[in-house]
Amino acid sequence: MLNRLARGSVRHRRLVITAWLVGVVGMLGLGVTFAGENNTDFSLPGTESQQAADLLEAAYGGEDPFATGQVVIATDPSIEGGVHNPEVQTLVENLLAGVAEVPSGEIDSPYAADAHGMT
DSSP: OHHHHHHHHHHTHHHHHHHHHHHHHHHHHHHHHHSOOOOOOOOOTTSHHHHHHHHHHHHHTTOOTTOOOOOOOOOOTTSTTGGGSHHHHHHHHHHHHHHHTSTTOOOOOTTSTTOOOOO
């Protein structure tokens, strides 16, 4: 039986390919038509986690108070002085000044007297 199906498919390959294409386009069309609206809201009413999320939303207006980032500075080994080279330091300070312009952006300069982690 599969042998006859295979031979028929080869004999009528244009018809089979056309039928497959029509089927795929039809399925995509049905998927788009009946997919509905995407929803990324997530809530668990009445739970402690939802109460905490609501408190954070009220206090910080939707900004993530715990969002942090780290900028790692590295130089080519051939640069004398590495990150302590005056030209590199100027570039890094300009970068940090740009990052500090971000709302709620707080920057700790690695060149500050109390900085740690610079090698």
